[in-house]
Amino acid sequence: MSSKTKGERAVKPKIAVxxxxxxxxxxxxxxxxxxxxxxxxxxxxxxxxxxxxxxxLKGPYDIGLVEGSITTHHDAERIQEVRRHCKTLITIGACAxxxxxxxxxxxxxxxxxxxxxYATPQFVSTLKLSTPVAEHVPVxxxxxxxxxxxxxxxxxxxATLIGRKPNIPLxxxxxxxxxxxxxxxxxARGLACLGPxxxxxxxxxxxxxxxxxxxxxxPMESANTNSLTTQLRALxxxxxxxxxxxxxxxxxSWQFRKASEECDHK
Amino acid sequence: MNTRxxxxxxxxxxxxxxxxxxxxxLIGERVADVKLKIYEPPRFFEAFLRGRHYSEVPDxxxxxxxxxxxxxxxxxxxxxxxxxxxxxxxxxxxxxRLFYCGEWVESHALHVYMLHAPDFLGYQDVIGMAHDxxxxxxxxxxxKKIGNHIMTVLGGREIHPVSACVGGFYKTxxxxxxxxxxxxxxxxxxxxxxxxxxxxxxxxxDFEQDYEFVALRHPGEYALNEGRLVSxxxxxIDVAEYEDHFVEQHxxxxxxxxxxxxxxxSYLVGPLARFNLNFDQLHPVAKQVALEIxxxxxxxxxxxxxxxxxxxLVFACAEALRIITxxxxxxxxxxxxxxxxxxxxxxxxxxxxxxxxxxALDEEGMVLTAKIVPPTSQNQKRIExxxxxxxxxxxxxxxxxxxxxxxxxxxxxxxxxxxATHFLKLRINREAR
Numbered sequence: 001m002s003s004k005t006k007g008e009r010a011v012k013p014k015i016a017v018x019x020x021x022x023x024x025x026x027x028x029x030x031x032x033x034x035x036x037x038x039x040x041x042x043x044x045x046x047x048x049x050x051x052x053x054x055x056x057l058k059g060p061y062d063i064g065l066v067e068g069s070i071t072t073h074h075d076a077e078r079i080q081e082v083r084r085h086c087k088t089l090i091t092i093g094a095c096a097x098x099x100x101x102x103x104x105x106x107x108x109x110x111x112x113x114x115x116x117x118y119a120t121p122q123f124v125s126t127l128k129l130s131t132p133v134a135e136h137v138p139v140x141x142x143x144x145x146x147x148x149x150x151x152x153x154x155x156x157x158x159a160t161l162i163g164r165k166p167n168i169p170l171x172x173x174x175x176x177x178x179x180x181x182x183x184x185x186x187x188a189r190g191l192a193c194l195g196p197x198x199x200x201x202x203x204x205x206x207x208x209x210x211x212x213x214x215x216x217x218x219p220m221e222s223a224n225t226n227s228l229t230t231q232l233r234a235l236x237x238x239x240x241x242x243x244x245x246x247x248x249x250x251x252x253s254w255q256f257r258k259a260s261e262e263c264d265h266k
Numbered sequence: 267m268n269t270r271x272x273x274x275x276x277x278x279x280x281x282x283x284x285x286x287x288x289x290x291x292l293i294g295e296r297v298a299d300v301k302l303k304i305y306e307p308p309r310f311f312e313a314f315l316r317g318r319h320y321s322e323v324p325d326x327x328x329x330x331x332x333x334x335x336x337x338x339x340x341x342x343x344x345x346x347x348x349x350x351x352x353x354x355x356x357x358x359x360x361x362x363r364l365f366y367c368g369e370w371v372e373s374h375a376l377h378v379y380m381l382h383a384p385d386f387l388g389y390q391d392v393i394g395m396a397h398d399x400x401x402x403x404x405x406x407x408x409x410k411k412i413g414n415h416i417m418t419v420l421g422g423r424e425i426h427p428v429s430a431c432v433g434g435f436y437k438t439x440x441x442x443x444x445x446x447x448x449x450x451x452x453x454x455x456x457x458x459x460x461x462x463x464x465x466x467x468x469x470x471x472d473f474e475q476d477y478e479f480v481a482l483r484h485p486g487e488y489a490l491n492e493g494r495l496v497s498x499x500x501x502x503i504d505v506a507e508y509e510d511h512f513v514e515q516h517x518x519x520x521x522x523x524x525x526x527x528x529x530x531x532s533y534l535v536g537p538l539a540r541f542n543l544n545f546d547q548l549h550p551v552a553k554q555v556a557l558e559i560x561x562x563x564x565x566x567x568x569x570x571x572x573x574x575x576x577x578x579l580v581f582a583c584a585e586a587l588r589i590i591t592x593x594x595x596x597x598x599x600x601x602x603x604x605x606x607x608x609x610x611x612x613x614x615x616x617x618x619x620x621x622x623x624x625x626a627l628d629e630e631g632m633v634l635t636a637k638i639v640p641p642t643s644q645n646q647k648r649i650e651x652x653x654x655x656x657x658x659x660x661x662x663x664x665x666x667x668x669x670x671x672x673x674x675x676x677x678x679x680x681x682x683x684x685x686a687t688h689f690l691k692l693r694i695n696r697e698a699r
Binding site for chain 2: 104
């Protein structure tokens with residue numbers, strides 16, 4: 001820029017934030033970390049973060065945070081370039097780690113859909129599938145959640161910069177729920193709850209609000225979805241309901257995908 | 267005659283939510299072409315919603331926008347409640363208003379301080395601004411946090427909260443939980459008043475347009491969740507008539523459709539429209555501060571929207587304080603919904619302007635069709651119209667500065683591109699039928 005830029009910054013680790021198909025909520029989590037934001041921007045250089053800044057510096061970047069799923073040919077190429085520019089690439093949120101809610105298109109015939117919808121289908125560059133970033137390039141860490149937990153994000157970025165393992169628990173939402181002292185909504189009230197197969201991180205927010213977990217942090221490590229399906233049937237849930245429950249914000253994760261397809265008899 | 271061609275081009279618009287680009291072609295003194303390009307990929311929400319249960323709709327539509335999820339939840343629940351003929355408890359109505367106030371505070375504080383103010387002060391971003399004005403940015407962050415905290419108390423988290431549902435909430439707060447917000451809100455009210463006074467000192471370009479302002483109007487309050495849809499040019503309709511009066515036009519270069527009023531063209535939604543149409547209903551403090559800083563309707567300079575947004579911050583804090591004082595928990599957190607085969611529409615006032623939802627549901631409460639028109643796709647044509655007029659003032663400017671000014675003119679609308687692109691399917695489908 002020819003115009004003078006006030007507030008110039010010193011050389012620090014460079015962080016970049018990239019957006020693909022998404023709602024912006026996960027990158028907003030960075031700006032929502034109100035208590036940590038000023039210390040964070042004191043410790044790193046925000047080199048590329050269009051939602052927050054007109055300054056867009058070229059790579060390489062020390063850490064690239066990627067939000068959103070891959071849904072177009074252009075984005076499938078762009079993620080390759082992003083990977084080349086990032087020493088450490090971290091995906092943030094359910095779109096980038098599991099294809100997001102827009103992966104529900106993966107069970108529909110997108111080709112036919114495009115022919116019906118668009119006057120000039122050749123201009124429409126939409127892929128058949130909405131896919132997670134890791135299906136396209138190697139990913140160094142996948143941070144779960146729809147949306148991500150901003151404290152986990154700060155922990156992950158800090159750990160990465162220091163070079164230690166981040167403290168991000170892989171156990172289920174049930175553990176968080178027990179720690180909070182919640183009465184189990186599935187056992188005590190017979191509500192359908194995905195907590196037993198969902199990774200912790202949200203703070204068991206749904207059971208804390210008297211409703212079943214809807215799985216927005218995706219499958220936990222070694223999730224036993226078969227057992228949960230059996231339990232949901234015992235609670236009187238129809239298979240169509242169970243299929244829909246797994247077909248949410250992490251529908252394309254292989255565990256939830258398999259579980260939903262086993263209950264989808266259409 | 268000067269026929270030199272120059273192009274103002276921004277490949278990646280910064281400090282907006284989502285992905286867009288700008289192309290303005292200047293030939294001599296003339297603005298030959300303006301294109302606000304939305305290249306964010308569509309996500310086809312209306313397609314996913316078909317065949318889903320009504321109870322899932324507020325959670326799914328929230329994911330259209332991480333900045334205004336409450337707006338999507340509110341339009342969704344009100345549209346479905348209208349379809350099912352549900353009357354909500356007055357305490358739930360108050361809580362929803364409070365929930366919305368939280369989102370307005372969060373979203374307006376984000377935009378005023380972190381996305382828009384850097385333009386007026388000559389910074390690339392809030393990071394540079396924090397370097398020179400740390401206490402200002404600390405104030406902004408605390409204000410934003412208080413808005414987020416309201417959403418967290420009512421909905422469990424600030425982004426994609428989990429408590430709003432058809433008929434009410436999954437769980438409602440106790441009176442004590444809301445009373446605890448009072449101290450913060452008193453601080454936020456004062457901080458918002460300071461914000462309004464601060465923005466009033468900015469240098470606003472001399473630029474006024476003759477807009478058609480469109481907003482909800484309620485007989486007794488500054489409208490958030492209900493009212494008739496009105497304009498300064500005689501529009502006064504029930505929200506169910508929305509599609510009779512508004513139509514989307516397809517433009518080739520954008521993944522979002524342009525919304526226009528039939529027979530009249532572009533219109534403006536959001537803070538400026540609400541302020542101009544509903545000024546009389548602002549909280550007395552907000553009204554008083556507005557007049558003190560020289561804002562009185564009609565405000566026709568879009569660059570002053572930052573000051574109007576600050577006045578709405580004052581309003582939202584004052585209104586939140588009123589609500590937490592009045593609140594008594596409802597007997598039940600929600601009214602039980604009984605599905606029926608019906609169509610329901612709703613419009614609510616998202617931070618960026620009116621958000622229209624329509625759902626056709628079957629007797630089991632499954633979604634047959636959905637239509638959603640977000641505020642940014644309604645403002646998009648108006649943004650281009652502004653740029654066409656405004657760029658003509660800039661033809662003699664150095665390109666870099668003219669480009670920045672045009673970006674600032676776009677940010678007057680706090681555009682949310684993530685919202686605007688996700689609706690292509692249904693609209694084109696409808697036109698094809």
